[in-house]
Amino acid sequence: MEMIRVNLSSNSYNIYIDTGLLERIGDTLVKEKAPCKTLLITDTNIEKVYGSIVTESLKRNKFDVRLVSLQPGEEQKTLGTACILYDACFDHKLDRNALIVALGGGVVGDISGFVASTFMRGIPFIQIPTSLLAQVDSSIGGKVAVNHPKGKNMIGSFYQPKAVFIDTDTLSTLPAVEFVVGLVEVIKYGVIRNAELFEYIEKHLYDILQLDHTALLKIIADSCQIKTSVVEEDEKEVYLRAILNYGHTIGHAIETLTNYNKYRHGEAIAIGMLYATKIAIEIGLTNNKVYERQLSLIKRLGLPLTIDLKPGDIVKTLYTDKKVISGKLRFILPKKIGEVIISDEVTEEILYKILNAPL
Numbered sequence: 001m002e003m004i005r006v007n008l009s010s011n012s013y014n015i016y017i018d019t020g021l022l023e024r025i026g027d028t029l030v031k032e033k034a035p036c037k038t039l040l041i042t043d044t045n046i047e048k049v050y051g052s053i054v055t056e057s058l059k060r061n062k063f064d065v066r067l068v069s070l071q072p073g074e075e076q077k078t079l080g081t082a083c084i085l086y087d088a089c090f091d092h093k094l095d096r097n098a099l100i101v102a103l104g105g106g107v108v109g110d111i112s113g114f115v116a117s118t119f120m121r122g123i124p125f126i127q128i129p130t131s132l133l134a135q136v137d138s139s140i141g142g143k144v145a146v147n148h149p150k151g152k153n154m155i156g157s158f159y160q161p162k163a164v165f166i167d168t169d170t171l172s173t174l175p176a177v178e179f180v181v182g183l184v185e186v187i188k189y190g191v192i193r194n195a196e197l198f199e200y201i202e203k204h205l206y207d208i209l210q211l212d213h214t215a216l217l218k219i220i221a222d223s224c225q226i227k228t229s230v231v232e233e234d235e236k237e238v239y240l241r242a243i244l245n246y247g248h249t250i251g252h253a254i255e256t257l258t259n260y261n262k263y264r265h266g267e268a269i270a271i272g273m274l275y276a277t278k279i280a281i282e283i284g285l286t287n288n289k290v291y292e293r294q295l296s297l298i299k300r301l302g303l304p305l306t307i308d309l310k311p312g313d314i315v316k317t318l319y320t321d322k323k324v325i326s327g328k329l330r331f332i333l334p335k336k337i338g339e340v341i342i343s344d345e346v347t348e349e350i351l352y353k354i355l356n357a358p359l
């Protein structure tokens with residue numbers, strides 16, 4: 001088992017990574033927290049495969065657990081669904097000593113964390129992420145939110161879980177395409193902070209895609225470690241945490257313009273990473289090799305490389321992102337594999353130039 005400590009003074013917690021964690025979740029949790037009223041939040045897909053394993057493990061360890069299952073999908077991440085979950089909290093008589101357990105992908109994690117952060121002004125919650133994306137990104141670092149018609153994740157807060165339990169076995173039931181798009185975030189970590197991780201993915205992509213345990217443990221632990229070190233330095237995204245958004249500036253614009261239903265998050269981010277690198281080349285920050293290495297990996301993953309969108313629409317949409325600071329666009333640009341800079345100086349002229357050329 002790998003264990004990574006997230007040091008955030010009184011909000012510190014551990015991330016555990018191993019196989020077979022779900023069956024042992026109750027036993028492991030009693031070491032962290034005394035048995036108590038517990039609301040287990042999941043979705044109907046995850047419930048079918050893992051609902052009873054987790055429920056039974058908690059019950060065996062005397063947790064008084066009730067399971068609530070949401071319909072799967074991003075459309076569920078609303079204040080309306082949060083209200084249904086608050087009702088469940090009242091029905092099951094949760095108090096400030098109770099526990100919310102989020103079992104699922106990013107949607108379940110984000111909304112469960114949001115409910116935990118607001119019910120009675122905040123009750124403890126833990127994350128059991130079951131998708132690669134949630135394991136390496138959304139379950140760690142305390143960003144919790146619901147969507148608003150005006151934008152994704154617009155209503156939320158920073159609220160850290162008490163622990164994160166990553167069971168790599170859950171990746172065997174994740175659709176292959178979801179695994180691949182999660183891998184884009186792992187590649188992102190390599191580009192922003194760890195050239196050795198990037199090289200490892202280049203060399204071991206086959207093992208990773210075959211879900212080889214050693215390879216999975218390595219890429220997940222490295223990703224969690226990078227995210228942890230960034231969050232420890234800048235929990236509330238005053239500055240440095242923005243580097244985690246490499247590829248997300250143009251990526252989010254692509255998702256917004258296609259109503260979140262043409263490209264999966266990782267697909268849009270992969271395209272965004274390539275455009276960000278093109279910007280970096282254009283301003284003389286990096287070289288073509290940095291672009292070619294990312295392009296090669298993204299091609300090997302079979303991800304789309306074309307967008308049928310007008311550059312003008314993309315540029316306009318960039319300004320609606322919540323990461324726009326005082327009307328200035330913020331880009332994360334690679335200097336080399338393993339190092340990025342934060343730039344507020346990318347001009348519209350450069351944007352039009354790179355968006356008008358194919359990847």
Ligand code: GLY
Pocket residue numbers: 137138140141143241244245
């Ligand atoms: N996914 C970016 C962050 O957690 O800051």
